[in-house]
Amino acid sequence: MLAPYACDPARSRGRRYPQNPAPTRTEFQRDRDRIVHSSAFRRLVYKTQVFLNHEGDLFRTRMTHSLEVAQLGRSMARTLGLNEDLVEAIALAHDVGHTPFGHAGQDALNDCMRDFGGFEHNLQSLRVVDVLEQRYPDYEGLNLCFETREGILKHCSLANARALEAHEPMFADGAGGVGARFLLRQQPSLEAQLCNLADEIAYNAHDIDDGVRSGLITLEQVCEVPLFARFCDEAATEHPHLRANASRKRWLYEAIRRMLSAQVYDLMEATRTAISAHHAQDLCAVRAAPPLVGFSQPMVGEARALKAFLLRALYRHPQVVEKMDAARTVVAELFAAYAHKPQEMAAHGLAFEAASPDSLPRRVADYVAGMTDRFALREHERLTGRRLFA
Numbered sequence: 001m002l003a004p005y006a007c008d009p010a011r012s013r014g015r016r017y018p019q020n021p022a023p024t025r026t027e028f029q030r031d032r033d034r035i036v037h038s039s040a041f042r043r044l045v046y047k048t049q050v051f052l053n054h055e056g057d058l059f060r061t062r063m064t065h066s067l068e069v070a071q072l073g074r075s076m077a078r079t080l081g082l083n084e085d086l087v088e089a090i091a092l093a094h095d096v097g098h099t100p101f102g103h104a105g106q107d108a109l110n111d112c113m114r115d116f117g118g119f120e121h122n123l124q125s126l127r128v129v130d131v132l133e134q135r136y137p138d139y140e141g142l143n144l145c146f147e148t149r150e151g152i153l154k155h156c157s158l159a160n161a162r163a164l165e166a167h168e169p170m171f172a173d174g175a176g177g178v179g180a181r182f183l184l185r186q187q188p189s190l191e192a193q194l195c196n197l198a199d200e201i202a203y204n205a206h207d208i209d210d211g212v213r214s215g216l217i218t219l220e221q222v223c224e225v226p227l228f229a230r231f232c233d234e235a236a237t238e239h240p241h242l243r244a245n246a247s248r249k250r251w252l253y254e255a256i257r258r259m260l261s262a263q264v265y266d267l268m269e270a271t272r273t274a275i276s277a278h279h280a281q282d283l284c285a286v287r288a289a290p291p292l293v294g295f296s297q298p299m300v301g302e303a304r305a306l307k308a309f310l311l312r313a314l315y316r317h318p319q320v321v322e323k324m325d326a327a328r329t330v331v332a333e334l335f336a337a338y339a340h341k342p343q344e345m346a347a348h349g350l351a352f353e354a355a356s357p358d359s360l361p362r363r364v365a366d367y368v369a370g371m372t373d374r375f376a377l378r379e380h381e382r383l384t385g386r387r388l389f390a
């Protein structure tokens with residue numbers, strides 16, 4: 001059922017450490033299973049998406065976000081004839097490199113690492129699956145397929161791409177590793193491109209949902225966004241009782257559902273058009289073409305307006321900013337504390353390896369990045385004697 005431009009697991013470019021095929025699963029199904037069983041994946045359940053993990057049980061965490069991206073991605077992949085299992089594997093792993101406390105944590109860690117190569121969550125997701133997961137007898141990491149790894153590495157600076165290439169194995173086809181496409185200015189598979197869009201569609205929708213239910217933004221405010229207002233009106237015209245106070249949650253859900261479907265249908269249509277316009281009949285043509293998975297031009301503008309609204313009204317809401325400032329302090333002080341006393345990292349028997357080939361700052365960054373929100377808060381309190389979140 002795969003389209004000719006899809007990734008075929010039987011023609012995977014392979015793993016860093018060659019392995020015999022599994023008897024009952026394709027290579028990409030095997031990758032998906034490895035990711036689901038990893039400890040980095042489990043920890044996503046206690047990591048912040050937008051709302052700090054302990055603020056409420058009903059908001060998205062990185063785990064539920066990743067599951068929503070996987071669901072959306074699989075559903076779109078099926079329609080486009082792409083490989084669903086590969087999309088699922090990439091989607092479930094795409095955020096495993098995130099620090100505690102979301103982007104605030106990543107910014108703080110990047111500041112701490114400024115003189116030591118920086119910290120970037122995307123690169124860290126690849127590092128988690130390539131190096132930091134220690135589960136197999138003969139190699140580091142999960143030893144995933146090239147196609148899964150290239151999908152996880154959504155973006156990468158040229159300097160980082162060169163550094164990555166220096167450590168990539170020589171694949172049988174001689175075409176370079178996961179950094180090569182950044183140096184050659186090529187695109188990843190359609191499955192990887194699709195995951196980026198599924199990520200964006202998912203968080204735009206669920207951040208409206210969480211934002212309104214948290215009380216930080218109102219339904220009326222979101223209606224400043226033309227895309228959302230249209231579906232809000234449409235839903236209430238078809239179901240006038242939704243305007244009643246008691247039904248406002250259903251109104252919110254119905255408007256989000258319609259908006260999400262509209263974005264998915266728009267993307268299907270625009271992507272099919274782009275694939276045929278660029279004669280992308282196989283993976284080689286996909287890689288050489290411009291990005292093919294995307295919205296139509298009008299939807300690009302509408303999605304941009306929605307993102308701008310969420311940035312202004314939700315991500316920069318004073319209550320969110322205040323918590324994120326505190327989160328930055330937690331991460332910076334944790335980094336300083338471990339860098340000063342590395343033996344503190346061994347206190348919990350976690351992934352701290354004294355014999356690691358990496359520099360101390362990199363090991364500290366790996367350790368802090370791997371923490372859940374609540375473990376970071378506990379450790380911060382233990383090491384500094386201060387509690388920054390009531």
Ligand code: MG
Pocket residue numbers: 065094095199
């Ligand atoms: Mg994401």
